[in-house]
Amino acid sequence: MMLIICGIGLKPKHITLEAVERLKECDRIFIEAYTSYFAEGSAKDLEKITGKKIFPLYREDLEGNLENFLDMAKRNKIALLILGNVFSATTHMQIYYEAKKKGIKTEILPGISILNFVGKTGLEEYKFGRIVSIPFWQQNYKPKSFYAYIKNNISSALHTLCLLDLRISKEEKRFMTINEALEILRKVDEEKILSNRLCIAMCGVSSAAEEIVAERFEDLSRKDFSKKAFPQCLIICAELNEKEKEFVGLLG
Amino acid sequence: MMLIICGIGLKPKHITLEAVERLKECDRIFIEAYTSYFAEGSAKDLEKITGKKIFPLYREDLEGNLENFLDMAKRNKIALLILGNVFSATTHMQIYYEAKKKGIKTEILPGISILNFVGKTGLEEYKFGRIVSIPFWQQNYKPKSFYAYIKNNISSALHTLCLLDLRISKEEKRFMTINEALEILRKVDEEKILSNRLCIAMCGVSSAAEEIVAERFEDLSRKDFSKKAFPQCLIICAELNEKEKEFVGLLG
Structure with missing residues (x-):
């Protein structure tokens, strides 16, 4: 039918x-x-x-x-x-x-997705490059292909939306936190392109507990997101234009 | 308030x-x-x-x-x-x-936008690069910055969603057709990166008259989209992976 x-x-x-x-x-x-x-x-x-x-x-x-x-x-x-x-x-x-x-x-x-919210950060929708997913690392499986995409986005002056992994089954419910993502990113960042880079953490997108925080990579890593609302995602910013600087500065 | x-x-x-x-x-x-x-x-x-x-x-x-x-x-x-x-x-x-x-x-x-529909073409959402807008050309104003972005997307193996210009005021209602966009693209394509390239035309997205057509750049240019439904937009494809080839082949 x-x-x-x-x-x-x-x-x-x-x-x-x-x-x-x-x-x-x-x-x-x-x-x-x-x-x-x-x-x-x-x-x-x-x-x-x-x-x-x-x-x-x-x-x-x-x-x-x-x-x-x-x-x-x-x-x-x-x-x-x-x-x-x-x-x-x-x-x-x-x-x-x-x-x-x-x-x-x-x-x-069609349905509303997390992509419909990136503009809420103050960044321009048109200045996003390829979206990446950051997968959980396991003992013998530590994929890092997303790093090349982030590097490429940055060198093209494009922001990167990083979607964070999750495991949902009848037995298990596990969501990657922004901290876990930052830790994986720190480990793959051989060229130190993330050092001192502006990143935007989005927690509980669209829920009453929604929170959007813009900080340098290192400062964000020192915050604890494990108790914040989900879904969580992370944006790695490329160079901001003047409007974006103004808008992102008004966050919170 | x-x-x-x-x-x-x-x-x-x-x-x-x-x-x-x-x-x-x-x-x-x-x-x-x-x-x-x-x-x-x-x-x-x-x-x-x-x-x-x-x-x-x-x-x-x-x-x-x-x-x-x-x-x-x-x-x-x-x-x-x-x-x-x-x-x-x-x-x-x-x-x-x-x-x-x-x-x-x-x-x-948030609201549903044309971005929520790109997956309907069979292309992967994650394989899109920067979105571009193609503006109407005027006598003394023929912007072509979008061409550099398309080139950059293609060289990063990323598809490009091209949004087409429109003029709406109390006096006027004018929408760029896919043909007008293709004509502007043909004029800016000094490096012939669009020649023989797979493109996807989307007409009347989300309406009862929705139509999605995948063809080579030149073949698409020979079709007449002026009588098709709006909104219209155009996707310029980079290299397709195996899944995408299969999915795009099932269009129509």
Whole structure:
């Protein structure tokens, strides 16, 4: 029948009127529960808004059983809710394109993502380069490809939005803090491009506990973000223009 | 009292539940009517949704009379609606920061923008570089700074979202078509980096008439986009990875 893939933003009230309308027509609604999380509220609030039960799906439900999931979409009108925007993760694009390949009718509804908030820092949206993700480091796996991208952004006078890793499963919920990200960045910064560099920490984006702090790399590292609200992300600034200097100076 | 700056997305039904709630509490609602436009629907639909009259503001109302506007916000709870997201234009950031400087309480509500749709092309959100704007060329003013940014993006293997200029005033409504943008690009392309390059045209983003077409630069130039839906924008692709090749191949 149909698969609606719907971005729901960072909290239940970010949902659009279009999405509410479309979800009310669905036979069954699922929510992807492993690549992101609510800044505030929960799926329960979305159940009240839509008047429908919402079933969580974890990585093993969706990636391991994609065939089953798509089979259901052949016979029913189903919705898959994605925290933030629909396309932020390759895994969600894969679901969309597999459905298309199978000839299932699909519809994409966009949602507010953390990208919609970068302007709130005072930095210009047009002066951002490639977005990077900072992954958790493990004993034998310490990826650092993001460092080359940050370097390249800086040398092109572009700011870098760093998205921080997270682990969500039925058993575990672990979010990378800004401190952990800064520590990984310190370790990869062989060329000392981050030394004394202005960085902006964003905590609890869009929640009542939202906090945006601009400081030098070293000063930010001395703060404790572990008790601050999530989602957290980090912006590494390139050279600021005059307007940006003024705007960032007005933060807080 | 308070100034709420609210992104309303590309069409009335993109408005979030949060925005509807907050707008209903306002004494007066204005809509900025000169840097963007609705993909479908109009401010009339937002009047029905919020139950309030919405007053349009043009450049001369807002930039020329910012003091008056902010004075009103000192005594009332007012909202300024922005098509798309709040921070896409420097002029809106200026209003926000001027209000903050005057000690007026401000609130920012994010909205869906054209950036939330780039993933729909099959390209990865993380592989976009700096966004550029392509301005109308005039007799004595033919800016081409965007060309250097596109070149830099390509050499960093990053795609470029090109936003197309528009002129909206009480007297005039003029939108740059994808053809006009391609013609300007052809003229600035001294190094022939665009020759034979894959480009993606997006027309009527988020409207019922939405159309996404991926073709080589020259082939796209031979199509006529003047009768297609607006907003229109153009993506200049860098090298595609395997997933992207597969996904872009499934367009249409």
